[in-house]
Amino acid sequence: MDRLRNHIEEIAELTDQEYENVKTFFTLRRVKRNQYLQQEGDLAKYEFLVLSGIFRMFYLDEEGKEHIIQFAGQNWWMADYQAYFNQKPATLHILCMADAEVLYTTLEGRETLSANFHKMEHFFRVKLTNGYVAQQRRIVSLLSGSPQQRYEEFGQLYPHLMQKIPKKYIAEYLGVSRETLSRLYSG
Template sequence: MDKLRKHIEEIISLSDEEFDHIKTFFTLKRVRKHQFLVQEGDVANHEYLILTGVFRMFYLDKEGKDHIIQFAGENWWMADYQAYFNRSIATLYILCMEDAEVLCTTLDGREKLSVDLHKMEHFFRVKLTKGYVALQQRIISLLSATPQDRYEEFGRLYPHLMQRIPKKYIAEYLGVSRETLSRLYSR
């Protein structure tokens, strides 16, 4: 739970009593490589803070091709947010890419925690806002940047993930073929 406190205190300060209350809303879960946190059709009850490991979130189209929406590593939050906030069925998959540990919280728990400690509402808003901005930047990059620019941006934004994610998934995330990624990588 020390990682949780450190993570939260990057944005807000906490007393020991406040943190003791906060940690009651989180459950530790160990996840094995190739294990799903969420699959299409699941009820998306949880949001996850990644303590260790790397995850891949993707959408599976009607032809069975997966489209990577995001990767997430340590200190990132992840959920099928459409399903989580709407209390509906998941349309995305979240797959563990290496053995990991995550902290889980429910929407009801998150809402109660935000009422109990207003500063946690601020914390969650800051985190969601940053995630939303990152998603918009990703969309703009996919629409307007060259493959070389997208590759360089990925390396600049996520250097800690470059060696942990297989190149085929990086290529898919960037919207390029594996061969194109190899050419970009060799430059």
């Protein structure tokens, strides 16, 4: 749980007493490779903080084709936020790509923390804002960037993921074929 405190204190300092209270809202879960944290249709009850491992969040289209929304590594937050904030069934899958540990909290827990601790409300706002900015950057990149530009940007933003994620998933995330990615990777 000290990893949680270190993570929070990158944004908001907590007293020992505050942290003791905050950590009661989180539960640790160990996840094995190829295990789902969430599947389409599950009630989206939790928001997850990745302590270790790598996840991919995706949806399946009507033909069963996977479309990757995001990868999540250490210190990344993830949830099907549309479903989570509305307490509805998920439309996204969250799959573990390497043995992992996550902390999770409920929406009720998040709201209670935010109401009782201004520092946590600030923390969650900063994290959500950063995630929103990253999603906008990705959308603009997909709409206007060349495959080369998208590949280079991914490598600059997430160099640690380039070595850990199979190339076929990176290609899918970037919206290019595996063959195109191979040309970009070797070029």
